[in-house]
Amino acid sequence: MKAGLSLIIAAVFIAAPFLTGGYELQVLMVALLYVTLTTGLNLVSGYAGQFSFAQGAFYGIGGYTTAIMGRDLGTGFWINLPAGIVVTGLFGLLLGIPALRLKGHFLAIVTIAFQTIVYLGLIQWSGFTGGQNGILVPPIGEVSLFGATLVDITGLTAHYWLTLVFAVVAVWIAWRLVHSRLGREWVAVKDDETLAGAVGLDTTRAKLTAFVASAAFAGAAGVLNAHVMRGVTPDDFTIWISCTIVAMMVVGGRGTFLGPIIGAILLTILPELTGSFAQYKLFLFGVLLVVIIIALPEGLVGRWRKIREARA
Amino acid sequence: MSALLEVTGVTKRFAGVTAVDTVDLSVGQGEIVGLIGPNGSGKSTMVNLVTGDLMADEGTIRFRGEDITAVPAWKRARLGMARSFQMIRLFRSLTVSDNLLLAKHAGMETTLGDSLLGRAAAREEEERLRVRARELLAWFELDAFADRPVGALSIGQQRMVELARGVIADPTLFVLDEPAAGLSPPNVDRLIVLIRRMRDEFGMAILLVEHDMRVVRDLCERLVVLDSGLKLAEGAPEAVTSDPRVVEAYIGTGWKRHARG
Ligand SMILES: Nc1ncnc2c1ncn2[C@@H]1O[C@H](COP(=O)(O)OP(=O)(O)OP(=O)(O)O)[C@@H](O)[C@H]1O
Ligand SMILES: [Mg+2]
Numbered sequence: 001m002k003a004g005l006s007l008i009i010a011a012v013f014i015a016a017p018f019l020t021g022g023y024e025l026q027v028l029m030v031a032l033l034y035v036t037l038t039t040g041l042n043l044v045s046g047y048a049g050q051f052s053f054a055q056g057a058f059y060g061i062g063g064y065t066t067a068i069m070g071r072d073l074g075t076g077f078w079i080n081l082p083a084g085i086v087v088t089g090l091f092g093l094l095l096g097i098p099a100l101r102l103k104g105h106f107l108a109i110v111t112i113a114f115q116t117i118v119y120l121g122l123i124q125w126s127g128f129t130g131g132q133n134g135i136l137v138p139p140i141g142e143v144s145l146f147g148a149t150l151v152d153i154t155g156l157t158a159h160y161w162l163t164l165v166f167a168v169v170a171v172w173i174a175w176r177l178v179h180s181r182l183g184r185e186w187v188a189v190k191d192d193e194t195l196a197g198a199v200g201l202d203t204t205r206a207k208l209t210a211f212v213a214s215a216a217f218a219g220a221a222g223v224l225n226a227h228v229m230r231g232v233t234p235d236d237f238t239i240w241i242s243c244t245i246v247a248m249m250v251v252g253g254r255g256t257f258l259g260p261i262i263g264a265i266l267l268t269i270l271p272e273l274t275g276s277f278a279q280y281k282l283f284l285f286g287v288l289l290v291v292i293i294i295a296l297p298e299g300l301v302g303r304w305r306k307i308r309e310a311r312a
Numbered sequence: 313m314s315a316l317l318e319v320t321g322v323t324k325r326f327a328g329v330t331a332v333d334t335v336d337l338s339v340g341q342g343e344i345v346g347l348i349g350p351n352g353s354g355k356s357t358m359v360n361l362v363t364g365d366l367m368a369d370e371g372t373i374r375f376r377g378e379d380i381t382a383v384p385a386w387k388r389a390r391l392g393m394a395r396s397f398q399m400i401r402l403f404r405s406l407t408v409s410d411n412l413l414l415a416k417h418a419g420m421e422t423t424l425g426d427s428l429l430g431r432a433a434a435r436e437e438e439e440r441l442r443v444r445a446r447e448l449l450a451w452f453e454l455d456a457f458a459d460r461p462v463g464a465l466s467i468g469q470q471r472m473v474e475l476a477r478g479v480i481a482d483p484t485l486f487v488l489d490e491p492a493a494g495l496s497p498p499n500v501d502r503l504i505v506l507i508r509r510m511r512d513e514f515g516m517a518i519l520l521v522e523h524d525m526r527v528v529r530d531l532c533e534r535l536v537v538l539d540s541g542l543k544l545a546e547g548a549p550e551a552v553t554s555d556p557r558v559v560e561a562y563i564g565t566g567w568k569r570h571a572r573g
């Protein structure tokens with residue numbers, strides 16, 4: 001059943017560009033960006049158990065890295081991408097430091113503060129960031145090797161395919177991380193940090209790597225998003241984006257692998273289906289989040305897994 | 313020759329209470345030492361000071377000849393210390409076998425990088441460890457549960473997982489905080505046999521906190537008695553348990569209850 005669901009999701013996303021080139025494809029592309037963002041957040045919050053409401057800030061840091069490098073250095077997407085990942089990874093490390101001492105709500109508050117500082121920084125430091133107006137970013141354009149043009153990533157469909165590749169690679173890397181020794185240490189830290197220390201695990205390393213990995217995912221999505229959307233503004237990276245990503249993860253099931261992916265897709269597509277209700281999107285997410293936390297704290301996929309375990 | 317563990321003049325204060333007061337304690341290589349005393353006398357605090365879950369206010373702690381007074385718990389574990397907890401602690405969302413594996417992460421030969429890159433050497437080492445975990449679990453009669461989540465086990469079985477988790481790390485000192493708590497009498501018998509075998513077959517020293525006098529008498533070569541954070545007596549089990557001061561300390565504090573086991 002889990003494999004079946006994964007196949008259906010994959011089939012829809014692969015078939016979509018052949019069926020539509022318009023708004024629907026745009027929505028699916030946004031869903032894919034959120035898949036990368038939410039899968040990344042799930043590493044630190046779902047597996048390592050460290051609250052973070054800063055994924056939107058890392059998304060923005062990735063976006064502004066490519067925007068500023070393009071503007072000031074004239075570099076393109078393929079150089080800015082690794083740079084954006086490294087820069088957000090470093091900011092992730094920075095946010096990880098308070099997590100070494102703080103837990104639960106206190107840590108959550110620090111991540112909210114971080115998110116807010118980044119947002120205000122993007123507005124206030126206008127000489128560097130373009131202030132409220134942001135920075136224009138060109139499409140990715142032609143990809144050439146030894147003078148021969150391989151592909152031209154300018155239109156929506158081409159950007160969509162690249163976004164799909166990003167999401168697939170992100171999910172694959174997350175799978176590898178979660179099923180590595182490091183992933184097991186993350187879960188150990190989430191379950192019982194004192195015990196993790198007592199059996200000789202370096203909990204500092206476990207937490208910091210989770211923060212860095214999680215931020216790096218957002219950084220990659222941010223670089224891509226800046227080119228896809230042709231620009232960045234501070235309002236693309238508010239606390240609401242962070243809350244949306246948290247909601248996607250929680251609704252799908254934090255600490256499950258498939259949950260946040262499904263949550264990202266559902267919460268991107270659902271508001272679109274409700275038509276004129278879309279403007280109440282955040283309100284709907286809020287209500288949904290409260291309902292899920294009370295009635296289904298383990299999320300959709302988490303609940304499903306419990307039911308199956310109970311049957312076994 | 314110096315002892316494996318040497319605690320000298322160690323003190324720990326909590327707001328208003330001196331939980332451990334200038335206590336000396338030593339454990340030799342392969343020795344089983346019992347730490348007893350009435351409720352609230354400072355035994356668990358002493359355990360936490362030894363393992364590094366608490367830091368001493370005064371005094372020094374040496375382990376394998378090294379001063380570890382300021383060394384954090386995770387590094388003490390890497391030096392060869394394992395522990396169990398008075399309230400069972402396990403990684404609840406993981407399987408029994410993963411719980412054991414985590415206790416061996418720090419001692420693995422291949423690096424985290426090898427594991428992340430999926431190198432064959434790392435996979436093979438993990439496979440070897442899983443086999444080792446299964447052998448150990450068989451030893452504790454838990455091999456049928458290797459792939460079950462720890463929450464699916466009974467309290468008695470969870471206690472055994474705690475022991476197996478300690479043993480897999482090949483410690484030179486295993487600190488046990490009331491391993492018999494909550495066990496049925498037949499399981500206490502098994503526990504006694506297992507702890508003795510742990511020492512005899514793996515050569516580890518054991519510092520044993522225990523209320524159950526039968527366990528203490530059967531296993532310990534030496535006893536240290538705490539009362540209100542102070543060391544009250546020390547010596548051979550028979551001598552210590554018949555020491556009038558020790559009997560006095562226990563009167564009205566449940567000695568009889570514990571002695572019945
Ligand atoms: N974290 C703490 N904060 C404050 N006081 C503490 C703390 N831990 C222990 N104490 C106090 O220190 C004293 C010794 O407690 P400890 O748990 O070491 O006793 P114990 O001998 O292990 O008792 P038991 O047989 O009940 O396990 C008690 O008075 C206890 O209330
Ligand atoms: Mg105790």
